[in-house]
Amino acid sequence: xxxxxxxxxxxxxxxxxxxxxxxxxxxxxxxxxxxxxxxxxxxxxxxxxxxxxxxxxxxxxxxxxxxxxxxxxxxxxxxxxxxxxxxxxxxxxxxxxxxxxxxxxxxxxxxxxxxxxxxxxxxxxxxxxxxxxxxxxxxxxxxxxxxxxxxxxxxxxxxxxxxxxxxxxxxxxxxxxxxxxxxxxxxxxxxxxxxxxxxxxxxxxxxxxxxxxxxxxxxxxxxxxxxxxxxxxxxxxxxxxxxxxxxxxxxxxxxxxxxxxxxxxxxxxxxxxxxxxxxxxxxxxxxxxxxxxxxxxxxxxxxxxxxxxxxxxxxxxxxxxxxxxxxxxxxxxxxxxxxxxxxxxxxxxxxxxxxxxxxxxxxxxxxxxxxxxxxxxxxxxxxxxxxxxxxxxxxxxxxxxxxxxxxxxxxxxxxxxxxxxxxxxxxxxxxxxxxxxxxxxxxxxxxxxxxxxxxxxxxxxxxxxxxxxxxxxxxxxxxxxxxxxxxxxxxxxxxxxxxxxxxxxxxxxxxxxxxxxxxxxxxxxxxxxxxxxxxxxxxxxxxxxxxxxxxxxxxxxxxxxxxxxxxxxxxxxxxxxxxxxxxxxxxxxxxxxxxxxxxxxxxxxxxxxxxxxxxxxxxxxxxxxxxxxxxxxxxxxxxxxxxxxxxxxxxxxxxxx
Numbered sequence: 001x002x003x004x005x006x007x008x009x010x011x012x013x014x015x016x017x018x019x020x021x022x023x024x025x026x027x028x029x030x031x032x033x034x035x036x037x038x039x040x041x042x043x044x045x046x047x048x049x050x051x052x053x054x055x056x057x058x059x060x061x062x063x064x065x066x067x068x069x070x071x072x073x074x075x076x077x078x079x080x081x082x083x084x085x086x087x088x089x090x091x092x093x094x095x096x097x098x099x100x101x102x103x104x105x106x107x108x109x110x111x112x113x114x115x116x117x118x119x120x121x122x123x124x125x126x127x128x129x130x131x132x133x134x135x136x137x138x139x140x141x142x143x144x145x146x147x148x149x150x151x152x153x154x155x156x157x158x159x160x161x162x163x164x165x166x167x168x169x170x171x172x173x174x175x176x177x178x179x180x181x182x183x184x185x186x187x188x189x190x191x192x193x194x195x196x197x198x199x200x201x202x203x204x205x206x207x208x209x210x211x212x213x214x215x216x217x218x219x220x221x222x223x224x225x226x227x228x229x230x231x232x233x234x235x236x237x238x239x240x241x242x243x244x245x246x247x248x249x250x251x252x253x254x255x256x257x258x259x260x261x262x263x264x265x266x267x268x269x270x271x272x273x274x275x276x277x278x279x280x281x282x283x284x285x286x287x288x289x290x291x292x293x294x295x296x297x298x299x300x301x302x303x304x305x306x307x308x309x310x311x312x313x314x315x316x317x318x319x320x321x322x323x324x325x326x327x328x329x330x331x332x333x334x335x336x337x338x339x340x341x342x343x344x345x346x347x348x349x350x351x352x353x354x355x356x357x358x359x360x361x362x363x364x365x366x367x368x369x370x371x372x373x374x375x376x377x378x379x380x381x382x383x384x385x386x387x388x389x390x391x392x393x394x395x396x397x398x399x400x401x402x403x404x405x406x407x408x409x410x411x412x413x414x415x416x417x418x419x420x421x422x423x424x425x426x427x428x429x430x431x432x433x434x435x436x437x438x439x440x441x442x443x444x445x446x447x448x449x450x451x452x453x454x455x456x457x458x459x460x461x462x463x464x465x466x467x468x469x470x471x472x473x474x475x476x477x478x479x480x481x482x483x484x485x486x487x488x489x490x491x492x493x494x495x496x497x498x499x500x501x502x503x504x505x506x507x508x509x510x511x512x513x514x515x516x517x518x519x520x521x522x523x524x525x526x527x528x529x530x531x532x533x534x535x536x537x538x539x540x541x542x543x544x545x546x547x548x549x550x551x552x553x554x555x556x557x558x559x560x561x562x563x564x565x566x567x568x569x570x571x572x573x574x575x576x577x578x579x580x581x582x583x584x585x586x587x588x589x590x591x592x593x594x595x596x597x598x599x600x601x602x603x604x605x606x607x608x609x610x611x612x613x614x615x616x617x618x619x620x621x622x623x624x625x626x627x628x629x630x631x632x633x634x635x636x637x638x639x640x641x642x643x644x645x646x647x648x649x650x651x652x653x654x655x656x657x
Contacts, residue, residue: 020097021192022192022194022199023193025090026196028089029075033076034084036106042113044103044104045076045103046086046101047073047100048100099187136167152165161324193402195403199497199556205235208237210523217288236299238242241311246308261524265296271312272368286373289372300405301377305364320358370397375403375404376405377404379408381409387419391424406424406426419459429465430495432494433465445563451558463499464495469519472509472517480593486593486642490589548625550577557576562606565602566600568599570591571589571601575603577608584608585624585650587649587650589649590642595642616655621652623650
């Protein structure tokens, strides 16, 4: 039931409790709530972050939110329309927390406001002075400032102003602040605290077989670390089926030597807990993990729950698969695409015991690789499995391994993508791959407003990929080096997490056909040899941008993205601000990969109002890419010339400081 005060609409929160909001250790998060009561009394509110277990909480009793149990407490201030806001620092420690907003009648401020109004109007305040004396006594606080105020209030021979002066002072207000008898807590909001890598990082995807296996990849790792990548991601590394193996360009009937698709998982050598013998041994795998750790990187593995016709599960557990009327197992189809080399799994077999056994087997795969030292998983097509499965699996894993991160490769409908994030996925692929214009309902402005400032920001973390092994889209199709440069800069500076697929830095740009977004001669069906030392590689720009990302905490704060108008739709400008407002950057990108673009950019001062810059008329701007220093007024001119100069990344300072 509603208490004396109404405390509701607490954020951050997922839209459907008891699913949690998502935060990371050390993050400063904005907290807000709607708070009101009848009448005209002034109110006070605060937010508390409390320890919690994984179970969904019942309504929180008032005593459970005491200061002694809170991990963090922060005051909230009235903004407008009964909305109270503040910022809460998330302490270190992974796992479940509860967010509670408490509100109460601020009797002291209500009294002080009434007294000041009456004094200004020349009205008597005898009753108010008696109320103040009784209130001070009722709080039972022993302090010289309160004793002095009480003594002054009870001196009838003194003037009204003298009797009230001490009681209206800041010391008395501070001492009499705090929750009163009508303290009312909100319903608790579940919060999941991740490590920072769940919210930020630079991913690099490669096929280890194109490098001669794990030992060959290990030779590439130092270069990737030097370029500033945080996560190395492998497609499936398991044995590949031979039945219906695909040939080059997804053709039926592989030729001798065709390696097949890594997503056709399972053969005589084993299934999801085995390594393809061409890639190396488990010893080689362990050595690669150690090398990655030495250079400050992590490995992400593909978690693809599907099987080739040769997977051991097909013979041991036929009940886990879809069967046609003739009894044969159905292969995967996504018309017009057909995957004869892959059997999808039936995650809801008729018998409950079969479902339990299947789900446990899928969980065991993760536990196997976690035990070997893998703590990040890119999940293949999670939207083709029941939401209930992920709702069960992810909390099950994170209950004992809260450091584990799940990236959802769900290029699917918005509601499905959002629900997967809500039930537990740490990050999600997004529609950025197809967002190429600045304006319009599907432009960058609208999309970033949705991701960074709408309700999704509380639970859905984007990971921007300009390309994947499956997708060559937009200006990258037969694209120029300028197209690859500008799409990279956008991905890496708009989202705290981004990734590229190997070959991006070499401008691989040939689509399978005018209508097909896949690559011609796709690496999914063959090995690829590349010259990463080419003089015209995009690697220097990649290293520069990754270095800027690491130097500036602003790029880790998704909520700190704000767009600024320009007179040319080919020039997009947006600022990035850290969660404490001390780090501020301005990125300007030319969206035309083949032409010089120029424009006047109009800075929106509201983007900097809550930062250390404030509403400055003139800013010092150091371009992190060119090394040049500029001074920017609210309206300034910019000219960008691809492919050598597709962007500015300005580090902003108050002019003269």
